[in-house]
Amino acid sequence: MIFPFPRRKKLSVVLFLSIFDVESTLAEITIKLSNVLRALAEFRVSEVIWVYEFKEEKKKWNIVRDITEYALTPPYLKKYIPKKDSLSKAGLLQPLNIPSHIITPEFVEGEIRINRKGNIGLAVNKVPKSKYAIVTDSLNKDVCSYPFYPYYSGFAYKVLSYSKFLEKFSKIDNVILGSRSGVNLRTVEDKIKKTYEEKGIYLVIGPPKHGILKDFIEFNWLIVNFITKQGVKDVRAEEALYASLTLLNFILDS
Structure with missing residues (x-):
């Protein structure tokens, strides 16, 4: 079997913890997170940054962090992970198979x-x-x-408050925001490739509660519509993640 290497340049994804607001049980959160983790691993994402807008949402970070650590750990090393309530539904996780x-x-x-x-x-x-x-x-x-592990071994993960997120990302221009109000992907392919080669890319998938554009309209970001002529009223975050990473993977090809 030929194993894939990490990406040559950094591909980071920004997600919001509020995507789990509709899940009422740990089992539901675990299943949705499992789909997200699979998407990140399949497309060799370098890093995922979770953002919380309200203090109540940050409570979910402990669950997301614990499950992510468990999922990324090789099977023979999982026995070293302490038992936690947050991992009580870990049996529902799909194997990452990295x-x-x-x-x-x-x-x-x-x-x-x-x-x-x-x-x-x-x-x-x-x-x-x-x-x-x-x-x-x-x-x-x-x-x-x-001396090192040469193959793709998963992604780094961390959390930021919304205010810290705004502070950090208002100063950078290698950010792609997925939005139905964005430009057609075909018109910016070359710009995306150039940005990736120079600085890497941050892909931001907005929160489900409100339109994200109102806060970022003045930032020097590239706003792209990855799902043109969508046939549903709202595209879920995990659906947008798969769609955008699929197309970016085709464009970047490295």
Whole structure:
């Protein structure tokens, strides 16, 4: 199997915690978040930034953070994650199946594994103390340290308040906002490619509660309509995420 590498340039996604406002149970939140995490992993997103507008919404961050950490952890290392109420529905998560999760039960020379507490998912003679290990001898079950993990290993994740988000993103111009009021994607393909190569890209998927344009109209952002002539009144955040990342992935191709 040929594993994908991380993107050459940074592709970050901004989402709002209010997308979970309609979910009333932990099971519902877990299922929706699972779909979001799958989308981020499928398109090799570098980072996801969650934004909360109100203090009540920040409570959801603990759930999102815990589930995200669990989902990104290789199967053989999940046992080191403490039991939490937020993970009680983790069995509903779809497996991410990113490269670090696709491991074999046998020794395969050249296979690189993440090491935690001396556990690389294999019974070896001696585990190096480094963060990563590579199988060097399948017959003698030998591994040695490796300086880095070369394949795509998931995305970073963090949270920002709405005010901090505005402060940070008002000063940058490598931002794409998905909106039905935006321009046709075909007219800005070259600009998107150029921006990506120079600075990377932030893709902002707006909150469901209100139109996001009113707060950002004066910012130097690129506003794009990724779903032209949409056949429904409202496109859900997770639907917009898949649609926009699919088209960006085709344009960036790296």
